[in-house]
Amino acid sequence: MAEPTAIAAPAAECRLVDDAWSLHHHHRIRAEVFVEEQGLFDPDDRDGHDDDPSTLKVLALWDGQPAGTVRLYPLEPSSLLWQGDRLAVAHAYRRHSTGAPLVRFAVATAGRLGGQRMVAHIQPANVGFFRRLGWRTDGPREIYVGVEHQPMVIDL
Secondary structure: OOOOOOOOOOOOEEEEOOOHHHHHHHHHHHHHHHHHHOOOOOOOOOOHHHHOOOOEEEEEEEOOEEEEEEEEEEOOOOOOEEEEEEEEEOHHHHHHOOHHHHHHHHHHHHHHOOOOEEEEEEOHHHHHHHHHOOOEEOOOOEEEOOEEEEEEEEEO
């Protein structure tokens, strides 16, 4: 019997938010990261996109426990251009490679829904992470919620 040459690493399970439990944890993780930890928003980070039915919210789970989140939505009626934002990973899951599956799930979902490109505004410390996932910079850095962000784009 042959020895295995590689061992599959566990991965986060990403799914669309479709119930009250998932929605609660989606917003809880965002609040922990963007309100409490980073102080970017006060009193919360919710905006009009959260109430828009075209916005898709994603929750990542590790062994059934909420670990991270992201949201995505079309930027134009044709749904060719999508925005990804509010990528947040709970502190306890940052060493579990939770961010990459969330970004890949968002990109794949937008592509499956007819998107051709996805854009995002990335904090400078995370630009290298997004580049490794196939994203490229898209213009000069901008100030968003008082913090420098780099516009980035990926073809779907």
